[in-house]
Amino acid sequence: MIKISVLVCLLLCSCCFVNSSGQDPGSLLSLKSSIEQYLNNGTQPLNLTAALQGIEFPHLFRRDTDVSLFNKDFTCLTCDVLVNLLLVQFWAGIDKQTLANEVIFICTATKIEDQAVCSGLVQENLDIFEYIAKNDKKFNGHRVCGLLLQKFDCYPDKSDWKISIPPRGHTKKKAVSTDTFNILHITDIHLDPRYTEGKKVDCGEPLCCQDDQKTADVGDRPCGYWSEYLHVDTPVHLLEEVIAQSGVHDFDYVYMTGDLVSHRVWETSIEGNTETITRTYDLLLQNYHVPIFPVLGNHEAHPVNQYSEIGEESSFSMQWLFSLFAKKWSKRVSGEDTIMKGGFYTVSPRKGFRIVSLNNNVCYSSNWWLLLNDNDPYDQLKWLVEVLLKAEENDEVVHLLGHVPPGADCHKPWSREFNRIIERFSHIVAAQFYGHTHMDEFYIHYNSSNELEAIGVGFNGASVNTDLSNPSYKIYTVDSIAYNVVDMFQYTFNLTLANEDPVADPQWYTQYSFKSAYGLSSMQPMDMDALVIRMARNHSLLDQQFRYTYRDSDWAYQRGCDHTCRKKLLCTMVTTDASRTTKCKSILGIYDDNV
Numbered sequence: 213m214i215k216i217s218v219l220v221c222l223l224l225c226s227c228c229f230v231n232s233s234g235q236d237p238g239s240l241l242s243l244k245s246s247i248e249q250y251l252n253n254g255t256q257p258l259n260l261t262a263a264l265q266g267i268e269f270p271h272l273f274r275r276d277t278d279v280s281l282f283n284k285d286f287t288c289l290t291c292d293v294l295v296n297l298l299l300v301q302f303w304a305g306i307d308k309q310t311l312a313n314e315v316i317f318i319c320t321a322t323k324i325e326d327q328a329v330c331s332g333l334v335q336e337n338l339d340i341f342e343y344i345a346k347n348d349k350k351f352n353g354h355r356v357c358g359l360l361l362q363k364f365d366c367y368p369d370k371s372d373w374k375i376s377i378p379p380r381g382h383t384k385k386k387a388v389s390t391d392t393f394n395i396l397h398i399t400d401i402h403l404d405p406r407y408t409e410g411k412k413v414d415c416g417e418p419l420c421c422q423d424d425q426k427t428a429d430v431g432d433r434p435c436g437y438w439s440e441y442l443h444v445d446t447p448v449h450l451l452e453e454v455i456a457q458s459g460v461h462d463f464d465y466v467y468m469t470g471d472l473v474s475h476r477v478w479e480t481s482i483e484g485n486t487e488t489i490t491r492t493y494d495l496l497l498q499n500y501h502v503p504i505f506p507v508l509g510n511h512e513a514h515p516v517n518q519y520s521e522i523g524e525e526s527s528f529s530m531q532w533l534f535s536l537f538a539k540k541w542s543k544r545v546s547g548e549d550t551i552m553k554g555g556f557y558t559v560s561p562r563k564g565f566r567i568v569s570l571n572n573n574v575c576y577s578s579n580w581w582l583l584l585n586d587n588d589p590y591d592q593l594k595w596l597v598e599v600l601l602k603a604e605e606n607d608e609v610v611h612l613l614g615h616v617p618p619g620a621d622c623h624k625p626w627s628r629e630f631n632r633i634i635e636r637f638s639h640i641v642a643a644q645f646y647g648h649t650h651m652d653e654f655y656i657h658y659n660s661s662n663e664l665e666a667i668g669v670g671f672n673g674a675s676v677n678t679d680l681s682n683p684s685y686k687i688y689t690v691d692s693i694a695y696n697v698v699d700m701f702q703y704t705f706n707l708t709l710a711n712e713d714p715v716a717d718p719q720w721y722t723q724y725s726f727k728s729a730y731g732l733s734s735m736q737p738m739d740m741d742a743l744v745i746r747m748a749r750n751h752s753l754l755d756q757q758f759r760y761t762y763r764d765s766d767w768a769y770q771r772g773c774d775h776t777c778r779k780k781l782l783c784t785m786v787t788t789d790a791s792r793t794t795k796c797k798s799i800l801g802i803y804d805d806n807v
């Protein structure tokens with residue numbers, strides 16, 4: 213058997229081949245063949261130690277990491293080589309803890325995260341890795357890296373499962389009523405009971421301002437009372453402030469699109485998550501005296517992102533989370549069986565109107581369990597088709613709620629099938645509501661056989677969390693027959709200003725009304741599409757959208773939005789199917805013609 217230390221050494225050596233830019237795919241290929249050679253015939257590896265430090269993937273898996281800074285081929289190949297190497301050892305019978313130590317070593321050496329974070333995450337995920345490796349004979353570097361690094365488009369996914377969808381019948385939309393009501397959208401709370409004022413903001417971990425981290429020294433930036441812009445979550449008093457302030461508006465329903473637990477992802481537990489989730493649900497229930505429709509986020513799971521389909525008897529089972537969800541909500545939303553099956557439900561809060569709340573965290577590309585089965589986990593999409601068929605039959609209009617926007621880091625096959633469903637039912641799905649990105653965004657669906665025709669729209673509720681942004685919530689005005697969103701208002705306050713005088717109440721303001729900010733007569737898909745085209749031509753509109761995206765945060769004002777940033781905004785607006793890039797390309801064409 214191969215000596216582990218030698219293998220680690222070989223890994224280290226990879227850097228010897230890497231030139232000064234640190235990102236040469238050719239050198240990795242030679243690394244790969246030299247590893248294979250060593251495994252086959254025992255040729256001695258050279259001295260490698262210094263080298264690994266040459267490979268760096270700083271914070272590769274953080275949500276806000278700019279992937280354009282990484283060389284795609286190099287990143288994919290390194291991932292592939294490393295995963296295969298670990299698998300070879302795993303199958304050769306190496307003990308689990310040694311394997312874990314190697315992964316922690318690689319994670320730390322390549323600067324993905326620091327020792328504490330790498331170690332916590334690896335320990336949390338070790339058993340899942342073992343289970344999948346044992347139960348999936350096709351487990352290999354291509355599949356793991358293809359999924360985890362979907363953003364880089366490393367290795368094409370050959371998964372071609374299909375949801376069966378009956379053909380369209382009538383497609384008439386309901387006439388819009390002048391009678392309206394309001395809906396409050398609050399999302400991505402990430403409640404952080406350990407938030408501590410005065411700690412060092414720039415802590416180097418995925419979450420700062422923690423009670424057990426360093427206190428700011430002279431010259432360090434200290435964590436403010438209301439939170440900060442980088443790598444922070446929501447202190448309890450900020451959530452209470454948001455709830456109190458949003459409560460002054462008049463609204464009939466609350467949409468809460470998930471992510472209640474903090475980003476202390478290297479140290480989650482079922483008990484800890486249960487406590488935060490219960491505390492947040494109770495705060496919402498005690499303070500809003502109208503029906504609340506919740507969604508599960510990827511941070512509710514333990515370990516973070518991991519939604520398994522495994523049943524009750526296993527320690528991987530999600531039953532703890534689904535029963536917690538059911539306990540608080542099943543009577544209010546009526547859907548105990550589907551909540552217990554997969555954390556999703558449907559409810560009709562008034563005649564002619566239906567809400568469908570999906571647990572689309574199963575499509576999140578950081579969910580390992582997709583390696584074992586990505587074919588419609590929990591049969592949720594199949595269920596969605598049944599629900600929408602019934603809604604169509606009963607002449608209902610639908611609002612669809614989810615956590616992960618389907619065009620973002622949603623596994624491509626799931627995203628593709630979801631888009632087929634939206635297209636089929638575009639006449640009854642009046643709007644969709646998401647969270648997860650922490651940004652104020654909207655997403656337009658297009659007809660797959662005529663990409664000039666916009667057929668649906670989704671809205672992101674931005675976030676209570678102040679990551680790069682000022683804290684916020686939204687109110688939608690919705691008409692009471694077609695259930696179209698006729699306007700949207702965003703509320704926020706200047707975090708810097710509020711931190712200057714923590715004793716005073718934050719100065720909330722209405723940042724904008726969507727309709728008046730862009731001079732629209734309606735927010736129907738075709739009008740939203742026309743707006744995006746206007747933005748691609750008139751870039752000051754994109755700068756305006758950029759300020760909304762981060763709710764006027766000082767972080768955003770200081771950074772500004774260059775061409776790359778504006779193009780990213782544009783593509784986000786026209787992408788709902790993670791594998792379709794044609795619309796993005798055509799809108800960028802318009803942008804480039806107008807520089």
Ligand SMILES: *[C@@H]1O[C@H](CO)[C@@H](O)[C@H](O)[C@H]1NC(C)=O
Pocket residue numbers: 249253254255
């Ligand atoms: C190992 O394989 C390499 C490449 O095939 C070859 O050059 C080398 O001579 C082999 N070494 C031994 C000890 O067989």
Ligand SMILES: *[C@@H]1O[C@H](CO)[C@@H](O)[C@H](O)[C@H]1NC(C)=O
Pocket residue numbers: 259260261262
């Ligand atoms: C070999 O590794 C040692 C220990 O890290 C280092 O000091 C030395 O410079 C390395 N030699 C070469 C040739 O890389």
Ligand SMILES: *[C@@H]1O[C@H](CO)[C@@H](O)[C@H](O)[C@H]1NC(C)=O
Pocket residue numbers: 635636638659660661662665667
């Ligand atoms: C998409 O376009 C095709 C071709 O123009 C048309 O037949 C179909 O009805 C359109 N679908 C939707 C959802 O509008």
Ligand SMILES: *[C@@H]1O[C@H](CO)[C@@H](O)[C@H](O)[C@H]1NC(C)=O
Pocket residue numbers: 706707708709712764765766769
């Ligand atoms: C927020 O408040 C700070 C402190 O008063 C101020 O310097 C900054 O300009 C304000 N930001 C914006 C975008 O108005």
Ligand SMILES: *[C@@H]1O[C@H](CO)[C@@H](O)[C@H](O)[C@H]1NC(C)=O
Pocket residue numbers: 750751752753756
């Ligand atoms: C571009 O949009 C801005 C609003 O942000 C507007 O003031 C300006 O007139 C527009 N320019 C053109 C050429 O339409």
Ligand SMILES: [Zn+2]
Pocket residue numbers: 400402471648649650
């Ligand atoms: Zn979130």
Ligand SMILES: [Zn+2]
Pocket residue numbers: 471509510511615647648649
């Ligand atoms: Zn999320």
